[in-house]
Amino acid sequence: xxxxxxxCTGYGWSVCRREATLFSQLPLPQAIELARAVARDEHQRSHxxxxxxxxxxxxxxxxxxxxxADAEPVERPA
Numbered sequence: 001x002x003x004x005x006x007x008c009t010g011y012g013w014s015v016c017r018r019e020a021t022l023f024s025q026l027p028l029p030q031a032i033e034l035a036r037a038v039a040r041d042e043h044q045r046s047h048x049x050x051x052x053x054x055x056x057x058x059x060x061x062x063x064x065x066x067x068x069a070d071a072e073p074v075e076r077p078a
Contacts, residue, residue, distance in 0.1 A: 002046070004039045006031050006054035006063075017042075036064045 006028075007014045013031035015023040015038065023034050035052045043050040043066035053060040 001049040001051060002039075002042055004035045004042070004050065004052045005060075006035055006052070008055075032063055039064055039066060 002017070004022075005016050007016055009024070012025040013028050014021050015026070015031055015035045017038070022038060023031065026034065032052070039050045039052045042048070047068070049068045050066040051062055052064040053062050055061070
């Protein structure tokens with residue numbers, strides 16, 4: 001499963017894929033929107049299960065999830 005993650009920095013929020021920062025210094029709503037768009041696009045191209053998450057208190061909070069190739073994409077709102 002590919003994970004697109006959101007990280008908070010002193011300058012705003014960053015959207016990351018693995019260790020690579022794709023977008024940075026964003027307000028949270030824009031970061032969530034871009035992360036979901038990246039995950040959706042990656043899922044459509046690769047047909048791989050994809051999700052968007054950000055750090056929570058104890059566990060990551062999943063903001064969107066796109067199912068594997070043989071299932072319909074499922075997006076969960078925050």
